[in-house]
Amino acid sequence: MNLYHSKIHRSLLVKDARTQQRNNAELRFRAYGLTAVSVGIVALVILLVSIFTSGMTAFQQTKLQVTLELPEAKLDKKGQRDLVAMKKVTTIGYFKVLGDGLIAQLERLGIETGLKAKEVREILSKESAATLRNAVLADPSLIGSTVTMEFLANGRIDGYFKGRVDRASAQLDKNVEPGQLDIADALAERRLMYTRFNFNFILAPDASDQRPEAAGLGVAILGSIYMMLVVLFVALPVGVAASIYLEEFAPKNRLTDVIEVNISNLAAVPSIVYGILGLAIFINMAQFNQSSPLVGGLVLTLMTLPRIIIPARAALKSVPPSIRDAALGVGASRMQTVLHHVLPLAAPGILTGVIIGLGQALGETAPLLLIGMVAFVREYPAAFTSDSGLFGEASTALPVQVFNWTQRADPSFVERASGAIIVLLVFLLIMNALAIFLRRRYERRW
Amino acid sequence: MTKLPIKISAKNVDVFYGAAHAIKSVDVEIADKMVTSFIGPSGCGKSTFLRCINRMNDTIDVCRVTGDIMIDMEDIYDRRVDPVQLRAKVGMVFQKPNPFPKSIYDNVAYGPKIHGMARNKLELDEIVEKSLRRAALWDEAKDRLQEPGTGLSGGQQQRLCIARAVATEPEVLLMDEPCSALDPIATAQIEQLIDELRSSYCVVIVTHSMAQASRVSDRTAFFHLGELVEYGYTSHIFTNPSDKRTESYITGRIG
Amino acid sequence: MVSISFPFSMILLIAVIGYFAARRKAIAMVKGNLRQLQALPQAYGQTVFFTTFLPATVILLGWAFVVRIMGPSYALISDGLFQVLVIITAAVGAALSYLRVKPSQRARAISERWIMGVLMAASALAILTTIGIVISMLSESAIFFRQHSWSDFFFGTVWAPNFRGGSQLSILPLLWGTLYISFISLIIAVPVGLYAAIYLSEYASPSLRSVAKPAIEVLAGIPTIVYGLFALITVGPMLRDFFVQPLGLGSSSSSVMTAGLVMGVMLIPFVSSLSDDIINAVPQAMRDGSLGLGATKSETIRQVVVPAALPGIVGAVLLAASRAIGETMIVVLGAGAAARFDLNPFEAMTTVTVKIVSQLTGDTDFASPETLVAFALGLSLFVITLGLNIVALVIVRKYREQYE
Structure with missing residues (x-):
């Protein structure tokens, strides 16, 4: 039997060639693993860096200060300070007054422009006329006086200060003239144009296609909060009730088996399917308002429920049977045992699952597109109105606002979309931190 | 006390699990072509010491071994020693039969394949047959070599694991309570098998059954609280122990 | 009311x-x-x-x-x-x-x-x-x-909605795009996710694991709209400028590759956390058996642990596939809108979910087949993912029971 040739000398101190080869394979395998882990981490880093670099500037906004006269002849011809009459003057009229004021200011400062009046005016955001108009309508006594106010600069000028626009690109862009950039430089030198923290980005509602500089997330944040409230107040009790029944009381039979598979499947159904459900049932059949946080919240609730039930059941399951036996042993009913002893012990685990489910709901976009949340919403929704009920008014949501902005033509909206994602991620970070805190603080291991 | 050549010799071996001192300065010399059994109460360190002999303890992060263990006069904890090579030479059979979820054939062929012991399918077939014969499983398994090993009965599974271990042509066979998960009939078969293996290998068996130790082994080592209390001919240990603790254990007063 | x-x-x-x-x-x-x-x-x-x-x-x-x-x-x-x-x-x-x-x-x-x-x-x-x-x-x-022939929907080859009538509305070109993108994403996510799970559970030091595991889990918590934007503003343009255009493979920044790559990244944590659970369910005794025979760690993993965990891993891959097929935002922003059969992964193509969104948003008339087709698409999507989910869930369940 020469099969055992390997037995001839097998000193352990000498590594044979084959072992060497196998050890090399081992090292290669390890390297693949390390590469895979690095790929994951590098992808995360690139993702975050790319979003943050393009989005951080959304939190800064370029503004300019204009000192101007508010001529009665143009803003209130009748001179009676009658609001109804004054409202007849549109933002176009105000834009003219504001533009003239800017040109006069440039002349006073001795800044040469060489541009047409229209081009000088366009340094200002189209939104600035509305800012001025609102200020005047709020305080008609301003008319006739000279005021100094802060206005938004046009998106391209804003881009210039953020490094997105330079003279070379301005040459090619029909929306901005190099001359306008000269004016911007001159104003900046005199500290009349500057970039400041952009509260409006978080507080203001969305703005139209031509004025990215004025677009904000206020409505979207409020809409998201309303929807999360709906999800919380519907999905939490229903989800906990369902998991208690399934885990503690349900008999083990065909039906509960079907329910169980069904719930696992619902947790894995593409979210867009829930959008189709919401569209068909809540909007087409039940005629709820499109884009309302109520419908959005209900759709997200249905989507979140199975994702709450699964961890909630796991949390209930992890409470050891000895606790149940102890409670039953002193004469408590099964219901009392569950409600008084098991549920409180499982609560941290359940809450963690709820928060993670809420986080997923907060970032969900696709189903909301289908129920009309892509609509352009300029006004803050009221929480309650007599004709549309609780959360029944049109609104939008954070992730949908991101999508909306990606569909706009003006490239300045890319910055806005990325900025909105930063806000979204901050919300998610807070929620996840809360979940981790709860887990660390309260969760027991049995 | 021995005439047969020494296969394994341990000097001053200490094992720590983190801060816990599991084995306390054990010295032992184990002879070739013999069955040596380690007995002692649960947690006495007998399994831990067994796992030092083929460096299975390396797979546990917190485990640290000091002292010398020599096999054929070579220090197995030497930096030049590759545990992979060592374990081919020192095979192991575990407490619970743990066949791989593969066919019977592949279970046995696994070791020879990874160690490159067969040059072709024919040689591999030969190794598999020989190993199954050695483990007294050939007659029961020869018609179902392609069926999964997990489909065998518990005793057959354990013999499959023994066949798997002998297939790599080890010189030492370590058995960690190989019968504790088996019924009495399967146990008897395994014990008979161990008796046959004696002629070709240096067999070390950990057992919690004193009866088993007295039936199968030539030498017996009694461990207690991490110390090697007594070591000698099995007949001697069981009839005339020199240490008080050994006597208490075998008469059932401690354990 | x-x-x-x-x-x-x-x-x-x-x-x-x-x-x-x-x-x-x-x-x-x-x-x-x-x-x-x-x-x-x-x-x-x-x-x-x-x-x-x-x-x-x-x-x-x-x-x-x-x-x-x-x-x-x-x-x-x-x-x-x-x-x-x-x-x-x-x-x-x-x-x-x-x-x-x-x-x-x-x-x-x-x-x-x-x-x-x-x-x-x-x-x-x-x-x-x-x-x-x-x-x-x-x-x-x-x-x-009732308004549109089912044979065109299931067996036609052209997707050309026309609101003046005479639309051709076939699911097949959309399904092709969906499957192509899902395939690319799985090609990335399955090996990376699996290797990452193996490395983290079998090799990594506790300190590396305590950093890398949460980092990869963070990827799972990021909403898909973020991945969509990432595809739109970073991955798409980068692929186009540094790879696709120089090599003359196309000119579009939206493409099967863009969407597939980003979706692959999205699925990495999904695959890795599922495989992690599954690999950990393989009993230690199995590993010991292999190591005790002198197998190296990698031989043990490749030849014993992974084959033992295979059903579970297959289940995880099916679940990942179901996710990829139903994923919406990444393809809406990264894949494009052109419905076509093409093999070039650098061409823009479209998916079932993209068309559901585009047919149901904007000004829609709920009586026209061009809008209603979205529901048929949705139903097909639901049936496909339901099948994948149930098969996967049954496999994973069986697998778990085997080692319990």
């Missing part, structure tokens, strides 16, 4: 009054000697509360929903009359159950039966959701198939 707030608050009010009244009555009937009661006084209160609150609320909400769906003309009675009736129901429930309060009543059992009913109703919602999904999509799809 049925108003809810007023009758609901009235029901609640009656129920709360009933609770306190019943509790008082129970105590009074035994003259404060609570030991003579069958249950604690609050159990009598709860019984009255539930008997008052639950039936009336169910009638109120149920009727309000029916009227909403069927339209006001189906409301047989006026809103005002209905409100009065609901409130009377509550009052009658309160009165009857209040009269039944007596020391010998098994109040706790009765109130617990009500609670159990609520719990069961909550679980039934899961079934109702599925039924709602199926019915809503089936009914709209049925309208679609």
